[in-house]
Amino acid sequence: MPQKIVKSKIIFEGEIVETIGEVSTEEYERWGANENLKVVGKPVSRIDGYDKVSGSAVYTFDKILQRMVYARTLRSPLPHAKIKRIDISKALKVNGILDVITFQNTEDIDWYWNSSKLFDPHLRYQGDEIACAAAETAELAEQALKLIEVDYDELPFAVNTKKALESDPEKLTGFKKPDLFTYDRGDFSKGISESDESVEDTFTTPVVIHNPTEVHCSTVAWDGGKLTVWDSTQAIFSVRNAVADSLKININDVRVIKKYMGGGFGSKLEAGKYTVMAALLARRLGRPVKIYLDRREMNLAVGNRPDSHQTLKVWGKRDGTITAMSYKSFGAVGAYPQGAAANWPFRTMYKCPNIKVEDQNVFINAGRARAFRAPGHVQGVFALDSIIDDFAYKIGMDPIDLRLKNYAEVDQVFNVPYTSKLLKEAYSAGAQAINWDLRNKIPGSGNGVIKRGIGMASQIWWGGGGPPAHAMLKLERGGYLTVISGTQDIGTGTYTILAQVAAEILEIPMEKIEVILGDTGVGPYAPSSGGSQTIASVAPAVRDASEKMKSKLISAAAAIMEIPEDKIKYNNGEIESIEDPAKKLSIADILKELREESLLMNGSREANPDGYTTNSFGAQFADVSVDTETGKITVNKIAAAHDIGRPMNQKTLENQFHGGILQGLSYALMEERVIDESTGQVVNLNMHDYKIPTVKDVPKIEIIIVSKSDDLVNNVGAKGIGEPAIIPTAGAIANAVYNAIGVRIKSLPITPDKVLNAIYKFN
Amino acid sequence: MQMIAIEFNLNGILVKAEVNPGVRLIDFLRDEYGLTGTKEGCGIGECGACTIILDGKAVNSCLILACQIDGKEILTIEGLANSGELHRLQENFLKKGAVQCGFCTPGMIISAYSLLLLNPNPAEQEIREAIAGNLCRCTGYKQIISAIEESIVVNIEND
Numbered sequence: 006m007p008q009k010i011v012k013s014k015i016i017f018e019g020e021i022v023e024t025i026g027e028v029s030t031e032e033y034e035r036w037g038a039n040e041n042l043k044v045v046g047k048p049v050s051r052i053d054g055y056d057k058v059s060g061s062a063v064y065t066f067d068k069i070l071q072r073m074v075y076a077r078t079l080r081s082p083l084p085h086a087k088i089k090r091i092d093i094s095k096a097l098k099v100n101g102i103l104d105v106i107t108f109q110n111t112e113d114i115d116w117y118w119n120s121s122k123l124f125d126p127h128l129r130y131q132g133d134e135i136a137c138a139a140a141e142t143a144e145l146a147e148q149a150l151k152l153i154e155v156d157y158d159e160l161p162f163a164v165n166t167k168k169a170l171e172s173d174p175e176k177l178t179g180f181k182k183p184d185l186f187t188y189d190r191g192d193f194s195k196g197i198s199e200s201d202e203s204v205e206d207t208f209t210t211p212v213v214i215h216n217p218t219e220v221h222c223s224t225v226a227w228d229g230g231k232l233t234v235w236d237s238t239q240a241i242f243s244v245r246n247a248v249a250d251s252l253k254i255n256i257n258d259v260r261v262i263k264k265y266m267g268g269g270f271g272s273k274l275e276a277g278k279y280t281v282m283a284a285l286l287a288r289r290l291g292r293p294v295k296i297y298l299d300r301r302e303m304n305l306a307v308g309n310r311p312d313s314h315q316t317l318k319v320w321g322k323r324d325g326t327i328t329a330m331s332y333k334s335f336g337a338v339g340a341y342p343q344g345a346a347a348n349w350p351f352r353t354m355y356k357c358p359n360i361k362v363e364d365q366n367v368f369i370n371a372g373r374a375r376a377f378r379a380p381g382h383v384q385g386v387f388a389l390d391s392i393i394d395d396f397a398y399k400i401g402m403d404p405i406d407l408r409l410k411n412y413a414e415v416d417q418v419f420n421v422p423y424t425s426k427l428l429k430e431a432y433s434a435g436a437q438a439i440n441w442d443l444r445n446k447i448p449g450s451g452n453g454v455i456k457r458g459i460g461m462a463s464q465i466w467w468g469g470g471g472p473p474a475h476a477m478l479k480l481e482r483g484g485y486l487t488v489i490s491g492t493q494d495i496g497t498g499t500y501t502i503l504a505q506v507a508a509e510i511l512e513i514p515m516e517k518i519e520v521i522l523g524d525t526g527v528g529p530y531a532p533s534s535g536g537s538q539t540i541a542s543v544a545p546a547v548r549d550a551s552e553k554m555k556s557k558l559i560s561a562a563a564a565i566m567e568i569p570e571d572k573i574k575y576n577n578g579e580i581e582s583i584e585d586p587a588k589k590l591s592i593a594d595i596l597k598e599l600r601e602e603s604l605l606m607n608g609s610r611e612a613n614p615d616g617y618t619t620n621s622f623g624a625q626f627a628d629v630s631v632d633t634e635t636g637k638i639t640v641n642k643i644a645a646a647h648d649i650g651r652p653m654n655q656k657t658l659e660n661q662f663h664g665g666i667l668q669g670l671s672y673a674l675m676e677e678r679v680i681d682e683s684t685g686q687v688v689n690l691n692m693h694d695y696k697i698p699t700v701k702d703v704p705k706i707e708i709i710i711v712s713k714s715d716d717l718v719n720n721v722g723a724k725g726i727g728e729p730a731i732i733p734t735a736g737a738i739a740n741a742v743y744n745a746i747g748v749r750i751k752s753l754p755i756t757p758d759k760v761l762n763a764i765y766k767f768n
Numbered sequence: 769m770q771m772i773a774i775e776f777n778l779n780g781i782l783v784k785a786e787v788n789p790g791v792r793l794i795d796f797l798r799d800e801y802g803l804t805g806t807k808e809g810c811g812i813g814e815c816g817a818c819t820i821i822l823d824g825k826a827v828n829s830c831l832i833l834a835c836q837i838d839g840k841e842i843l844t845i846e847g848l849a850n851s852g853e854l855h856r857l858q859e860n861f862l863k864k865g866a867v868q869c870g871f872c873t874p875g876m877i878i879s880a881y882s883l884l885l886l887n888p889n890p891a892e893q894e895i896r897e898a899i900a901g902n903l904c905r906c907t908g909y910k911q912i913i914s915a916i917e918e919s920i921v922v923n924i925e926n927d
Contacts (some may be wrong), residue, residue: 050862057870060845060859064871067804144790218809218817218871265872268808268905300810377857496906498868656865663908664868692814692903700896700909706833 026473084685196359216388219267240533247276260342307373338372449747458745462736468725470541471621491528496658537725550608623647636757665730779847
């Protein structure tokens with residue numbers, strides 16, 4: 006079987022990752038358009054759908070074990086303090102309490118890349134872990150937590166990013182100021198000298214919270230020295246490694262399982278402290294432990310999209326040619342190391358030979374940032390596409406024409422071509438769907454109290470996936486197929502799409518295919534479910550395994566029918582003699598003859614092609630109405646046109662896009678974590694005060710996929726779709742609001758008060 | 769602690785139980801009967817994931833004590849399918865792609881079921897009103913509305 010270990014480059018959530026991994030070197034014929042296919046690309050219903058609609062799907066939150074106890078966590082009520090004294094003796098007297106762990110009675114376990122500990126007496130934000138209690142019920146554990154006595158040395162804090170930037174960072178967290186990120190390209194002053202006009206502005210975006218519907222939770226059980234962890238996670242292998250390292254046990258003594266999960270959006274891409282705390286308690290008690298965060302903790306302690314304060318300047322000629330651009334931004338990573346940069350789209354989206362970038366991460370005394378659906382890009386595109394529109398209006402050019410004038414044919418950071426780029430097609434399809442010609446040629450020129458506007462923004466993301474990613478196939482009596490891989494389905498449809506790929510190649514009906522994912526004890530390694538990389542990484546591995554399984558079936562049929570292999574063809578799930586089609590065997594017949602009960606096959610993702618970079622592209626267009634008396638914005642329609650390679654399943658694709666667009670809409674108009682600067686307390690810790698959209702906020706949405714397949718990226722032609730969906734929505738809405746009222750709102754979320762203030766100041 | 773004796777109808781079966789007066793209905797259903805299809809998303813009545821039917825009306829089971837259901841009828845998502853045959857709402861949620869991660873789905877289906885009980889032919893606006901208390905963070909709601917609308921048509925044809 007052609008396999009090779011190669012070095013490969015993938016870009017994951019904005020980070021360039023070099024991997025060395027085993028790849029398949031088989032080259033398969035490309036599929037062409039979906040019209041040529043039987044199963045892939047079709048609106049197949051989810052194979053896990055029955056479990057989900059019937060209520061029988063067991064999520065991590067639903068995992069109940071015999072003798073299980075419950076654990077809850079005590080968190081810092083203060084934004085910055087050191088624990089002077091902690092006394093758990095009263096808590097341990099609660100009837101039904103079993104154990105309380107703190108830094109005083111547990112070993113030191115490194116956390117946040119060795120910058121802190123599992124229990125660190127230096128508390129750096131409201132929500133930092135202090136203690137964890139296990140009891141017969143969750144209520145008893147919570148009661149015990151209230152009886153823990155803690156004396157604090159209160160320390161100075163800053164929760165405002167700008168103020169923190171001006172303060173001594175070591176006084177706020179004890180950490181050094183992160184290095185300034187810089188990037189330069191071309192001859193910046195030459196670019197400026199070539200320009201006729203320029204625009205400059207500062208844009209700010211809020212901290213927003215993932216808030217998946219299923220809270221973060223784990224159920225853990227020891228069996229001797231072996232630990233099983235059911236975790237609500239996007240990354241079973243990361244959790245396995247973190248838990249094994251923390252507890253200093255063998256990685257194959259830890260098994261992490263995640264079957265169904267209620268959303269993550271990036272907040273569940275890394276192991277949580279809670280899982281390790283539960284494992285410690287379970288080991289001490291000799292009983293299984295369930296630990297979970299409540300909604301309040303979800304809003305404090307498991308990540309967020311960092312804020313950004315981006316100052317952009319664009320210089321260009323009157324004909325629309327952009328000659329230079331500068332970018333300066335800072336954003337809060339929270340109280341522990343993480344990234345907050347938002348400059349990737351600025352560096353790659355539009356053609357510009359001369360640019361300058363400075364991006365500063367800032368520590369503040371608030372919850373740490375984490376990857377959140379297209380980290381950096383959602384913030385970055387809002388600012389970039391706002392300033393690009395400003396330049397277009399300044400020189401009197403159609404905003405789409407300006408984007409076409411500065412269309413980047415190659416990736417400008419790596420100076421290599423794209424495996425595919427159909428952004429022009431997306432502009433044209435989206436413009437038609439929104440009636441682009443109906444926009445106000447002069448922003449704000451509409452009449453009446455309610456003003457209508459149209460705007461758009463572009464999207465770029467990675468999502469080509471890459472190795473290592475493996476899959477196993479098991480074909481059993483009756484012709485039943487099981488696909489096994491160590492990735493996980495976080496709700497996006499991975500179970501279904503992997504089954505479709507196997508069904509396409511082996512021509513086995515979907516009903517006869519089972520998919521097992523999310524179990525480190527069972528599946529070969531496959532990537533975490535982030536970066537829109539799952540399908541582009543794992544589906545090609547399933548194709549590889551399926552094609553090889555097909556060859557194996559042909560070889561088996563040759564042996565059984567005593568015909569040479571080259572005289573046999575695979576036809577519609579049956580293996581027949583080319584010369585005498587009456588001589589044929591079904592897969593079930595072959596399995597019966599083999600008496601082995603199962604045929605096994607492994608498959609791997611191929612290497613990424615050399616000399617290319619893979620990105621997805623798209624454009625979203627918004628049609629909005631702004632009530633100039635109340636400031637209320639109504640989004641009438643979003644038209645989303647995207648190049649995402651091959652659409653693998655029309656139904657799950659629609660889900661992803663609708664969901665992403667709605668998250669983008671609420672990022673534009675509703676969501677914001679609010680902290681009282683004088684106390685350091687987050688004031689909107691529930692879903693009443695922290696607004697996520699309800700059914701009443703849904704606009705009309707039209708999804709147009711302009712791509713058929715990306716034949717260079719991998720053997721199924723797919724690029725990821727989860728993150729592209731959210732990236733341009735806020736930018737498009739902001740540009741539509743500007744087009745409606747003629748005043749630019751530079752700060753998200755665009756709430757009615759900001760609209761009214763902007764109109765008032767303008768007039 | 770003094771336990772309270774209750775009798776109620778759970779998914780069509782008469783049940784007797786002794787309950788701790790402080791136990792919430794959601795925990796009672798999940799922990800005592802293993803009915804984990806009823807989900808908890810917020811615990812304070814904001815997300816609707818724990819929606820069940822109590823005497824014909826959709827309620828948040830996280831806001832009700834178990835001891836309050838004495839003499840009442842409870843329907844959870846597990847009681848909707850009949851002998852393994854999905855209810856048409858469940859079928860249509862599947863068919864229309866109204867399910868993504870699926871965590872809000874039971875609550876969403878139960879709210880829709882309650883709507884159709886009270887109003888067999890709701891307008892789109894009434895559907896939106898009925899599920900306005902059920903938060904979905906994944907799908908964007910459109911397919912959910914289509915699934916409920918599709919269930920109305922079937923209803924009319926069957927009647």
